Amino acid sequence: xxxxxxxxxxxxxxxxxxxxxxxxxxxxxxxxxxxxxxxxxxxxxxxxxxxxxxxxxxxxxxxxxxxxxxxxxxxxxxxxxxxxxxxxxxxxxxxxxxxxxxxxxxxxxxxxxxx
Amino acid sequence: xxxxxxxxxxxxxxxxxxxxxxxxxxxxxxxxxxxxxxxxxxxxxxxxxxxxxxxxxxxxxxxxxxxxxxxxxxxxxxxxxxxxxxxxxxxxxxxxxxxxxxxxxxxxxxx
Numbered sequence: 001x002x003x004x005x006x007x008x009x010x011x012x013x014x015x016x017x018x019x020x021x022x023x024x025x026x027x028x029x030x031x032x033x034x035x036x037x038x039x040x041x042x043x044x045x046x047x048x049x050x051x052x053x054x055x056x057x058x059x060x061x062x063x064x065x066x067x068x069x070x071x072x073x074x075x076x077x078x079x080x081x082x083x084x085x086x087x088x089x090x091x092x093x094x095x096x097x098x099x100x101x102x103x104x105x106x107x108x109x110x111x112x113x114x115x
Numbered sequence: 116x117x118x119x120x121x122x123x124x125x126x127x128x129x130x131x132x133x134x135x136x137x138x139x140x141x142x143x144x145x146x147x148x149x150x151x152x153x154x155x156x157x158x159x160x161x162x163x164x165x166x167x168x169x170x171x172x173x174x175x176x177x178x179x180x181x182x183x184x185x186x187x188x189x190x191x192x193x194x195x196x197x198x199x200x201x202x203x204x205x206x207x208x209x210x211x212x213x214x215x216x217x218x219x220x221x222x223x224x225x226x
Contacts, residue, residue: 031212040124042203042218043158050212058213090157096212101146101165104205104214106157 003027004107006091011112019078021110023091030096032074033104034058034066037088049074050096081114088112119206121217129225134191136220138204145207147187148214149178153200161189194224 007022023032033048035058045058047066055066063085067075074093078085088111092104120139128134138147146165150158162171164180164187171178175198177190191198201221205214 033213035216040218042121043216045213045215048213092158094212101163101207102212103148103160103163104158106159109157 004091004093004105006089006107006110008110009108011110013078013081013112013114015082015114017078017081017114019081019112019114021076021078021089021091021112023074023076023093023107024072025074025091025093025105025107026072027093027095027105028071029093029105030071031094031102031104032068033092033094034064034074034076035090035092036060037090037109043090046076081112083114086112086114119204119215119217121204121220123220124218125221125223127223127225128194130195131193134194134198134222135188136202136204136222137186137188138206138217139186140206141185143184144187145184147180148205148207149187149189150203150205150216151200152203152219156200158203191222194222196224196226198222199224 004025031050034046035043044060049055049068065077090109091107094102094104148163149161152158168182169180175192179188201219203219204217
């Protein structure tokens with residue numbers, strides 16, 4: 001079974017802090033994704049990566065950056081956390097494929113509260 | 116980005132009643148995927164539809180892809196408490212192996 005793990009289930013940070021969210025997958029997937037999930041808004045893509053050191057902006061990249069130094073690890077960085085970044089953060093991975101038919105496998109999520 | 120409209124946002128049913136959620140797109144989709152997220156959990160892949168007019172069944176769940184490939188539905192027959200959760204459709208129209216998720220339908224089942 002594909003396993004996607006995230007470094008924390010719950011996190012409390014203060015406004016202005018730098019926050020790192022880590023995601024690791026064990027299935028040698030090329031693609032990795034970071035989403036945030038908010039009530040009534042569904043899943044919104046922040047950033048994704050289809051290869052080591054490659055990254056592309058999703059729909060809501062403002063206030064976030066990412067790092068992918070190794071294939072299995074994709075980090076989301078909040079340079080200066082703000083209260084409007086309080087949310088559930090979900091990491092996902094998938095195989096690289098033509099035709100966009102690969103399913104995504106999600107981690108358990110990190111619920112971040114910024115005070 | 117491409118937006119997939121999903122309705123309804125919430126649905127409360129009595130156990131044993133049927134349930135349907137719909138996804139609609141303004142553009143033609145190459146395929147559509149469905150995911151389920153249990154309360155406190157993470158989205159889990161259910162199924163993918165590719166062909167125009169395709170219908171697939173998983174026990175009490177029936178998935179349909181419209182003839183024009185612009186809409187899809189998930190129907191649950193005789194809901195059970197184990198069906199509780201949020202159901203998302205997702206489409207790959209954004210390209211690059213990305214998925215755009217619908218806003219989800221939250222299903223609550225009461226005894």
